Amino acid sequence: MRILHLSDTHLERTDAPNRHGFNATDSLRLMLAELRHQRGVDAIVVSGDLANDGAVEAYTAVRELVGGFARRMGGVPVFYTTGNHDEREAFGKVLGSGHLAADGTDRVVSAVFPVEFACAAVSDMGGYRFITLDSLVPGKVYGELSRAQLDWLEEELRTPAEHGTVLAFHHPPISLDTPTQRAFGLRNPGELADAIRGSDVRVVLTGHFHVQLFGFLEATPVWVTPGVVNRIDLTTAYGTERAVRGASASLVELGGETGPMFHTFHARDPRAHETVYQLDQEQVRSVLERHAPKG
Numbered sequence: 001m002r003i004l005h006l007s008d009t010h011l012e013r014t015d016a017p018n019r020h021g022f023n024a025t026d027s028l029r030l031m032l033a034e035l036r037h038q039r040g041v042d043a044i045v046v047s048g049d050l051a052n053d054g055a056v057e058a059y060t061a062v063r064e065l066v067g068g069f070a071r072r073m074g075g076v077p078v079f080y081t082t083g084n085h086d087e088r089e090a091f092g093k094v095l096g097s098g099h100l101a102a103d104g105t106d107r108v109v110s111a112v113f114p115v116e117f118a119c120a121a122v123s124d125m126g127g128y129r130f131i132t133l134d135s136l137v138p139g140k141v142y143g144e145l146s147r148a149q150l151d152w153l154e155e156e157l158r159t160p161a162e163h164g165t166v167l168a169f170h171h172p173p174i175s176l177d178t179p180t181q182r183a184f185g186l187r188n189p190g191e192l193a194d195a196i197r198g199s200d201v202r203v204v205l206t207g208h209f210h211v212q213l214f215g216f217l218e219a220t221p222v223w224v225t226p227g228v229v230n231r232i233d234l235t236t237a238y239g240t241e242r243a244v245r246g247a248s249a250s251l252v253e254l255g256g257e258t259g260p261m262f263h264t265f266h267a268r269d270p271r272a273h274e275t276v277y278q279l280d281q282e283q284v285r286s287v288l289e290r291h292a293p294k295g
Contacts, residue, residue, distance in 0.1 A: 001128050001254040002040050003166070006031065007047040007207025008227035010085065011062055013055040022245070022276055024052065024229045025061060031228050031247040032069045034267045041073050043125050047207040047225065048083025048170030059094035063104060070102040077101055082119045082136040083170035083208060084143060097121035098132050117149040122156055128254070129161035133169035135186060141291045143171025144187040150195045157199040163255065164202035172206040172224045174215040179239055179284060181209055183292040193218050203252065203260045210243065212264045223262050225250040230276045239281040246272040
């Protein structure tokens with residue numbers, strides 16, 4: 001199973017530069033163009049923050065651009081998840097369950113999902129089960145998986161898939177020792193670990209941090225793919241944050257004696273590494289005071 005994993009496209013309402021003077025749609029177009037030579041791709045996962053402000057027009061653009069790419073790759077399915085910048089109603093209006101065939105039709109046509117996690121879904125592909133979860137907490141930067149959603153996940157996992165399960169959502173259940181990652185990742189990784197312990201989950205795919213990061217949730221591999229819109233430069237002083245130009249995506253290979261394996265692609269942007277925005281320690285503290293969870 002070869003999966004192209006993208007995240008954090010952050011498309012705007014219109015094909016225009018964002019508040020930092022950067023065009024997110026151009027970044028996605030460039031990344032997809034760079035990936036056009038890949039062969040043997042079985043699926044595409046886009047793990048959240050599809051839109052920057054939850055606009056229907058942004059989801060429509062993502063569906064057209066990524067869907068068109070999926071058709072050119074031989075008609076592979078695309079699995080989308082929500083992120084903290086997304087809006088559930090607009091997501092569902094354009095992307096349905098989030099599990100789309102290459103022609104844009106919904107692959108999950110008969111499932112019924114509880115209202116509180118309508119952007120969670122399950123479908124099968126090549127003997128693998130793909131489950132997308134909804135870690136969005138409206139109005140918050142951090143993420144959380146509801147108890148009802150975790151109960152649903154446990155029930156789905158009671159029956160193993162032929163080759164195992166791919167689990168995808170936005171907020172990583174792991175983090176480096178940085179203030180923003182610790183504050184803005186998944187708030188209940190232990191509950192997720194309980195839900196998937198002893199199951200056939202082969203890999204957890206996430207985004208959100210705009211860096212490439214690998215670790216384990218107990219015995220389960222977790223991959224954080226860097227962002228398409230930009231990436232975070234961790235060479236800056238502790239407690240500061242710098243975002244730089246440079247679209248990235250990942251290849252995830254499952255199965256075989258050495259899987260899972262992960263590879264990161266970086267688009268050949270002539271302006272790569274230029275600063276998109278930079279926050280000093282005081283500005284980061286201000287962000288944390290406004291948006292970090294209390295208690």
